[in-house]
Amino acid sequence: MNHQYKYICCIFSFLFICSCEPYGHLEDVETNGQIPIEQAYTDKKTIEAAVIGSYASMRKYIGIVSYLSAMGISGKKTVHSYGEDSFLNNAVSPNSRTVMETYAGLYRSIANADEIINRVPKTSLYDLSETEKNNIIGEATFIKALSYFYLLRMYGQFYDINAEYGIILGPTKLDSNNHPILKPRSSVKETYDEILSLLNIALETDIPETREASRISKRGIKGFKAKVLLYMNSYEQAANISSEFIDISLRETYIDIYKKAHTATDVLFASPTDYSRSNSQGGGFTTGIAPGSAYLESIHSIEKDSIRKSITSTTPQLLDITGFKWKFSYEFPPALLHLRLAEVVLIYAEAEARKTLINGGSITDIPIAVAQLNKVRKRVGLDPKVPTSIPEFLEMIRLEKAMELYYENGEDWFDLIRYQIAKDIDITTIKPTITNSSQYILPIPLDEIIQGQGVITQNPGY
Numbered sequence: 001m002n003h004q005y006k007y008i009c010c011i012f013s014f015l016f017i018c019s020c021e022p023y024g025h026l027e028d029v030e031t032n033g034q035i036p037i038e039q040a041y042t043d044k045k046t047i048e049a050a051v052i053g054s055y056a057s058m059r060k061y062i063g064i065v066s067y068l069s070a071m072g073i074s075g076k077k078t079v080h081s082y083g084e085d086s087f088l089n090n091a092v093s094p095n096s097r098t099v100m101e102t103y104a105g106l107y108r109s110i111a112n113a114d115e116i117i118n119r120v121p122k123t124s125l126y127d128l129s130e131t132e133k134n135n136i137i138g139e140a141t142f143i144k145a146l147s148y149f150y151l152l153r154m155y156g157q158f159y160d161i162n163a164e165y166g167i168i169l170g171p172t173k174l175d176s177n178n179h180p181i182l183k184p185r186s187s188v189k190e191t192y193d194e195i196l197s198l199l200n201i202a203l204e205t206d207i208p209e210t211r212e213a214s215r216i217s218k219r220g221i222k223g224f225k226a227k228v229l230l231y232m233n234s235y236e237q238a239a240n241i242s243s244e245f246i247d248i249s250l251r252e253t254y255i256d257i258y259k260k261a262h263t264a265t266d267v268l269f270a271s272p273t274d275y276s277r278s279n280s281q282g283g284g285f286t287t288g289i290a291p292g293s294a295y296l297e298s299i300h301s302i303e304k305d306s307i308r309k310s311i312t313s314t315t316p317q318l319l320d321i322t323g324f325k326w327k328f329s330y331e332f333p334p335a336l337l338h339l340r341l342a343e344v345v346l347i348y349a350e351a352e353a354r355k356t357l358i359n360g361g362s363i364t365d366i367p368i369a370v371a372q373l374n375k376v377r378k379r380v381g382l383d384p385k386v387p388t389s390i391p392e393f394l395e396m397i398r399l400e401k402a403m404e405l406y407y408e409n410g411e412d413w414f415d416l417i418r419y420q421i422a423k424d425i426d427i428t429t430i431k432p433t434i435t436n437s438s439q440y441i442l443p444i445p446l447d448e449i450i451q452g453q454g455v456i457t458q459n460p461g462y
Contacts, residue, residue, distance in 0.1 A: 067410075442459075
């Protein structure tokens with residue numbers, strides 16, 4: 001059975017979260033021992049543990065972040081190698097273990113979320129009120145949407161809404177022998193439509209408007225929705241949603257974001273960890289790719305951006321490589337930052353600029369968008385930008401995001417692709433290793449293609 005369907009279709013004999021350590025403000029939830037699946041959703045305590053486990057499953061994504069950074073401009077090779085050269089050189093193999101583990105891990109996150117979505121409605125009102133059920137289902141629905149989004153932009157042609165190469169969407173049906181019926185990949189538009197549908201469902205629940213970022217809030221869902229719409233080139237909608245964020249102040253200093261991690265007010269969603277050198281989900285996740293590159297360092301030098309550069313060491317000692325974004329010390333527990341307020345206001349700036357450009361406007365029509373860029377710069381003590389044209393402003397946004405978000409979620413890589421497709425840049429002048437469009441996305445794991453028996457198609461060029 002192929003990896004993806006193995007994770008999507010299996011009827012778990014034991015609750016998937018039993019091995020997941022509690023985190024954030026939820027450390028009082030115990031999951032000692034293994035819980036039979038028929039008991040997993042019969043009381044509030046185990047249901048809450050299942051929700052925590054679904055959030056914790058997003059840690060499976062941690063392993064890819066440094067590789068995505070390497071594919072763009074914010075990763076460089078250090079003193080040892082476990083296959084990272086292929087990511088740095090944009091020549092990734094379908095046999096890559098990282099490619100396979102990330103693909104399978106994200107589908108497992110979807111399976112975990114589906115377990116909650118399917119089982120919680122059947123729980124007695126004695127154990128959970130309808131409001132509690134509603135919120136738990138909303139959280140699981142968001143995790144499913146986010147997992148699909150991550151899968152699409154890594155393994156699907158996310159940059160072309162009309163492309164056929166999306167991802168496989170569930171749920172999966174079983175045949176009479178209880179074997180999964182293989183499904184082909186959905187189109188990119190179908191995938192985006194499903195992601196938006198799931199986000200809208202989550203927004204209709206009673207999830208709190210704001211809360212600690214270890215669990216999703218409505219504000220966080222709205223931020224992700226704006227990001228999805230930006231990727232879809234739905235600029236007016238992206239600008240409308242992200243405009244809700246432009247009056248919110250950036251409260252933490254830049255370094256305090258990483259000290260506070262999921263408790264920072266500027267962080268909208270994060271996967272906390274409990275760092276230890278023996279815990280690959282909580283500790284270092286690089287295997288020889290460190291933050292920083294000559295290209296990125298030149299941007300910092302030109303911009304005189306000493307604050308943001310200073311908190312990411314570019315010459316770490318071997319044992320101190322983590323990939324998390326501060327000087328490789330563990331006074332504070334690190335976290336995988338999925339979305340921050342600064343990114344959302346830059347999403348607004350870009351969406352407003354692109355919408356205005358399409359409609360024949362000029363840079364003088366978007367002073368609020370320019371102000372958002374400068375709000376991000378002000379926090380790190382940089383002079384404001386005064387763009388003279390929208391194309392110039394768009395490039396300012398791209399470079400600002402590279403400095404602000406480097407090594408967090410591979411954002412500089414995905415921006416390179418989006419800007420290349422929009423004909424804003426020539427990607428080969430930034431990453432000469434990119435010689436054709438097949439390198440814009442990762443291959444579907446080879447095992448998946450083989451086990452798919454011709455139903456699952458490989459990405460072009462692999």
